[in-house]
Amino acid sequence: MQGVGAETTGMEGRTTTIIRTVGDVIDARAITxxxxxxxxxxxxxxxxxxxxxxxxxTRGPAGTPWEEPLRLFAAAAEAGRLAELDWVCRAGAYRAAIDAGLxxxxxxxxxxxxxxxxxxxxxxxxxxxxxxxxxxxxxxxxxxxxxxxxxxxxxxxxxxxxxxxxxxxxxxxxxxxxxxxxxxxxxxxxxxxxxxxxxxxxxxxxxxxxxxxxxxxxxxxxxxxxxxxxxxxxxxxxxxxxxxxxxxxxxxxxxxxxxxxxxRRCSLSVPLVAPPAPTGGRTPYEIVAARRPTAEATKRMLLPLSHYLETKAQDPAEPPMLLASFQEGAHFTRATARRYSAIAETAALVAVLGTELPSAPAPGVRGTAFAGNDPLRGEWNVIVVGPHFAGALVARDLADTGPQERRRFTYALTYDRDLVLDAARALLHWIVPT
The missing domain is CATH 3.20.20.450 (EAL domain)
Incomplete structure (x- = not known):
């Protein structure tokens, strides 16, 4: 395209820049x-x-195709420079506020x-x-x-x-x-x-x-x-x-x-609330078991509890998040994959973790693999969080041998919203970008 001359205010003051591409906008810090x-x-x-x-x-240079912010950010994303543009826009906002004496x-x-x-x-x-x-x-x-x-x-x-x-x-x-x-x-x-x-x-x-x-x-x-x-x-x-x-x-x-x-002064500032306590690298089981009594049960006994929580994730009116860790990727069976994929059609997020899991183990489901020596490998967790409902099943494998359904776990079940959120935040930190 033919270059457009634009008088812009960058980080170093007012300059006149020829803008031909979105890269020129970013290089010149040509935002207002x-x-x-x-x-x-x-x-x-x-x-x-x-x-x-x-x-x-933010506004891009007047008279260019990138004057409107949506077009500007879309073009930057296509050019692979979205993060840099984001820094430019934030720095531009800070500098303008500082210079005005906000x-x-x-x-x-x-x-x-x-x-x-x-x-x-x-x-x-x-x-x-x-x-x-x-x-x-x-x-x-x-x-x-x-x-x-x-x-x-x-x-x-x-x-x-x-x-x-x-x-x-x-x-x-x-x-x-x-x-x-x-x-x-x-x-x-x-x-x-x-x-x-x-x-x-x-x-x-x-x-x-x-x-x-x-x-x-x-x-x-x-x-x-x-x-x-x-x-x-x-x-x-x-x-x-x-x-x-x-x-x-x-x-x-x-x-x-x-x-x-x-x-200018205001009588009441915008409040900043107390942040949630850090999880400190603890697993969901460690977080919940520290505050709730645990019991012992076989996998066969725990499966209905897990399935019940999964049904609570099926609410299209108020879509919840479903987070689960299955120890081994092999435990995320075809039947489980079908259930979770159906839930993902309406849920805010469905994410599963286990060894050797692909990034998309089922349609709509986000997968994360962890190493064989990861602390999560010893846990089975199913956590559901919606706008009002919150529930978590957290279990630790007792390392039995023998038939799958007879494997024993120590477990805790909680519907304490704050405790469930702590466990969910911990599990989310294992979920890495695809």
């Missing part, structure tokens, strides 16, 4: 950041509102791809990233689709953000039913309701989302933020959904930060 305010909904009165923060939104009392919301957070930071951007960690209060936004793409990266990214003293938001909640089961694993400080819920808050589906989000917020103290508030009617819908924060055209359209942003 605009900001949309996030407000306290209970402060809205006669078109006045209290701003608690801003969401940073006070630490106001929270900056910045979108990120979890996989990109695990990629090395380009050296030229490192000073800006460090400056942001020292001078800004940031909440990093992630979407629920990452749990199926790369659950280990999503959990690692969330932990890294908290390690920097920053918060995490789960974006577009309600856009897909699977996002409701993802919430407790991301453990977001802010739950962002998808704009379609805000603008069409009635109906059974919205009610399911509201119940799950309110239950999560009640347990953790997380804030609920409604996106897409464009009218007074949308504002009423957001309040009806239980949102305390909001953003949308009713309050302001995206643009530069206000000239007086450095002097």
């Amino acid at each position: 950041t605009v900001f949309q305010p996030i407000v306290r909904l209970d402060s809205w009165n006669h078109r006045r509102h209290e701003v608690v923060g801003y969401e940073a939104l 006070p630490v009392g106001l929270t900056l919301f910045v979108n990120a791809e979890p996989a990109a957070l695990g990629a090395p930071c380009p050296p030229d951007l490192a000073p800006t990233i460090l400056d942001a960690q020292l001078r800004l209060r940031v909440v990093t936004e992630m979407t629920e689709r990452a749990i199926a793409d790369d659950p280990a990266a999503l959990l690692t990214a969330a932990e890294a953000c908290r390690g920097s003293g920053w918060g995490v938001a789960l974006d577009d909640v309600g856009a897909e039913p699977a996002s409701l089961s993802v919430m407790p694993f991301v453990h977001p400080d802010v739950v962002k309701l998808d704009r379609h819920l805000t603008q069409q808050p009635g109906g059974a589906y919205a009610a399911r989302v509201v119940n799950a989000v309110v239950a999560y917020a009640e347990r953790t103290g997380a804030a609920v933020l409604a996106e897409g508030i464009e009218t007074e009617q949308h504002l009423a819908g957001a309040l009806g959904l239980g949102a305390t924060l909001g953003q949308g055209w009713l309050f302001d359209r995206p643009g530069p930060l206000p000239p007086d942003v450095a002097e």
Whole structure:
């Protein structure tokens, strides 16, 4: 294509760059950041509102095919440079906020791809990233689709953000039913309701989302933020959904930060909730058995308990996650594969672990192989987590010889949601990118 001259603001200031490809955009750091305010909904009165923060939104060079962010990120992904672009956009947002004097009392919301957070930071951007960690209060936004793409990266990214003293938001909640089961694993400080819920808050589906989000917020103290508030009617819908924060055209359209942003203050900052305790490399059995009594049973006795939990994973209205470890890959039989593949048609995530398992042992099922000396090889775990239901069967092999159905295990069965989530988080850390 013919090159387009674009005056852009990169990390080093305003320059004029000829843009011919998406690579030129990335190389020149040729992105612009605009900001949309996030407000306290209970402060809205006669078109006045209290701003608690801003969401940073990326724009590509004006007049190019990559001006719109969706096209820009799609082209970068096709070129194999998505992670670098993600770093460029985040650094650009941080630099613009720092240069404008955004006070630490106001929270900056910045979108990120979890996989990109695990990629090395380009050296030229490192000073800006460090400056942001020292001078800004940031909440990093992630979407629920990452749990199926790369659950280990999503959990690692969330932990890294908290390690920097920053918060995490789960974006577009309600856009897909699977996002409701993802919430407790991301453990977001802010739950962002998808704009379609805000603008069409009635109906059974919205009610399911509201119940799950309110239950999560009640347990953790997380804030609920409604996106897409464009009218007074949308504002009423957001309040009806239980949102305390909001953003949308009713309050302001995206643009530069206000000239007086450095002097602005808010009476209540966006809350950051206590993170889940680290699993410390423990297995699901070790986590549950430390807090619940164990019993002894044969495989034949435990199979009905396992099958019962699997049936609880078959809920298309509120899709849960099903995580299971089978010791040996051979224990994931054809019959089991058929059951799990059927569950995967509606579940948020179905993942299985065992020795010599392929990455896709059945249609829709994510597989992870571990080594013969891995601690998980001695365990049989079946864990189901949905928006409201949570259950786990954890068992340790007593190393019997003889017929399979007579093999003995020590086991525990729990429906304590917090304990089940701890066990599930531990198992998710074994699931590696395909």
